[in-house]
Amino acid sequence: MRRTDQAEFEAFVSARSPALRRTAFLVCGDWHQAEDVVQNALTKLYLAWGRVERRDGVDAYARQIVVRCALDERRRGWRRERPVDAVPDRATAAADESGDREALLAALAAVPRRQRAVLVLRYWDDVSVAETGRVLGISEGSVKSAASRGLDNLRRALPELTFDSREGG
Amino acid sequence: METRDLFERLIADEPPFVLSTSAVRARGERAARLRLAYRGLAVAAVAAVVVTGVVHVHGPRHPQPAAPLPTISALPFSSPAQIAASNSKVYALLRAGAAKYGSLIKGVPLEEQGGVGGGPATLVSASVQYTLGRNSGFLSVVTSAPAEYASSYGSSFTPAAGPCAYQGGAKLAQCRRTLLPGGAVLWTYSQSAAAGGGGPVPIERFALLRAADDSVLTLSFSVQSGSAPGASLSYRSLSGAAPGDIELGQLAVAAAAAWQNAAKP
Numbered sequence: 001m002r003r004t005d006q007a008e009f010e011a012f013v014s015a016r017s018p019a020l021r022r023t024a025f026l027v028c029g030d031w032h033q034a035e036d037v038v039q040n041a042l043t044k045l046y047l048a049w050g051r052v053e054r055r056d057g058v059d060a061y062a063r064q065i066v067v068r069c070a071l072d073e074r075r076r077g078w079r080r081e082r083p084v085d086a087v088p089d090r091a092t093a094a095a096d097e098s099g100d101r102e103a104l105l106a107a108l109a110a111v112p113r114r115q116r117a118v119l120v121l122r123y124w125d126d127v128s129v130a131e132t133g134r135v136l137g138i139s140e141g142s143v144k145s146a147a148s149r150g151l152d153n154l155r156r157a158l159p160e161l162t163f164d165s166r167e168g169g
Numbered sequence: 170m171e172t173r174d175l176f177e178r179l180i181a182d183e184p185p186f187v188l189s190t191s192a193v194r195a196r197g198e199r200a201a202r203l204r205l206a207y208r209g210l211a212v213a214a215v216a217a218v219v220v221t222g223v224v225h226v227h228g229p230r231h232p233q234p235a236a237p238l239p240t241i242s243a244l245p246f247s248s249p250a251q252i253a254a255s256n257s258k259v260y261a262l263l264r265a266g267a268a269k270y271g272s273l274i275k276g277v278p279l280e281e282q283g284g285v286g287g288g289p290a291t292l293v294s295a296s297v298q299y300t301l302g303r304n305s306g307f308l309s310v311v312t313s314a315p316a317e318y319a320s321s322y323g324s325s326f327t328p329a330a331g332p333c334a335y336q337g338g339a340k341l342a343q344c345r346r347t348l349l350p351g352g353a354v355l356w357t358y359s360q361s362a363a364a365g366g367g368g369p370v371p372i373e374r375f376a377l378l379r380a381a382d383d384s385v386l387t388l389s390f391s392v393q394s395g396s397a398p399g400a401s402l403s404y405r406s407l408s409g410a411a412p413g414d415i416e417l418g419q420l421a422v423a424a425a426a427a428w429q430n431a432a433k434p
Binding site for chain 2: 006009010013014017018021022025026031035038039042043045046047100101104105108119120123124151154158
């Protein structure tokens with residue numbers, strides 16, 4: 001890779017990796033996994049940088065790799081595990097909030113991963129139906145039905161919350 | 170409440186993210202070098218196919234196991250006992266497979282993961298780590314039920330297209346497809362990858378077998394650099410210590426057959 005390409009790649013990594021990690025987290029539900037996913041995705045992006053750079057949408061390409069890596073991550077198994085020396089303490093005041101998030105996370109985990117990926121792309125990354133289909137390799141019709149079913153699953157998992165009825169396509 | 174609000178609440182406790190851009194670049198460079206090294210191994214594997222006169226059944230040239238191929242119609246997930254029995258046969262094959270290349274460092278006979286929506290297990294895995302020069306080689310098998318497959322890959326993963334099309338954007342290297350008796354399909358392909366935690370995993374090679382009932386067995390090989398400070402991957406050490414397309418394909422077929430046979434009453 002040329003020096004200018006490397007500088008551009010590093011600038012991209014600095015600017016976009018936090019957002020990519022958030023997307024990965026919402027798809028796979030674990031910050032450590034999300035970090036691994038982003039590192040994997042950035043390595044792939046590095047290898048493809050010469051090709052990708054010449055066309056628009058490096059960001060879209062990176063997001064595509066991240067989402068697909070996140071969908072694949074579950075299939076990688078034990079060697080991705082990362083032991084910790086000690087379980088971090090949690091502030092008591094934050095316990096309720098943390099419990100809420102655990103419940104929300106569990107609800108999101110109840111949504112099949114592909115539907116979850118569609119929800120994340122559509123409602124978190126604000127990606128169009130067509131682009132979501134391209135990222136996941138499915139038709140626009142499949143994106144719409146996956147979004148609709150994903151929202152249904154979320155509503156079932158979180159009956160106390162009402163989701164905006166305008167969403168779903 | 171909109172879905173976006175839910176997502177914002179979920180990421181509210183985002184931990185700090187310290188990512189070294191130069192480390193990412195270094196990992197990418199290493200992946201690029203190792204990809205070249207592995208490409209050499211793959212060429213050697215294809216040469217071995219030519220020498221041994223083994224032919225392929227369908228699609229681009231692909232090494233085919235020389236022994237008569239079993240019919241893989243389904244990888245059952247009928248009960249916890251059956252899953253454990255099938256998986257233990259697969260794990261035994263994995264250990265024997267790894268023993269051809271190096272000494273066993275660690276084995277994980279069974280990792281079980283709940284199904285879609287928290288239901289019964291629809292995905293189990295077994296892994297072994299073995300010495301590979303100054304590094305480690307990993308062989309992992311992940312077996313998944315049709316429901317798992319549908320959730321992971323959806324409609325984009327057809328017997329015709331498979332992972333070669335599914336990963337279209339992040340192009341897979343040397344993706345090849347072989348039709349097996351009874352409607353099963355075997356793909357082999359490689360991906361460059363890198364993991365955090367235990368160190369970089371610069372390359373992964375896969376054999377993915379999809380049975381006729383849409384259950385899937387994925388066998389992967391990867392290299393992890395040594396844990397000693399400053400240890401780096403020795404490309405030469407890969408030669409002869411890493412399974413190529415032929416070996417991975419054979420092992421995947423044998424593992425799928427073992428899973429299936431152990432499920433028979």
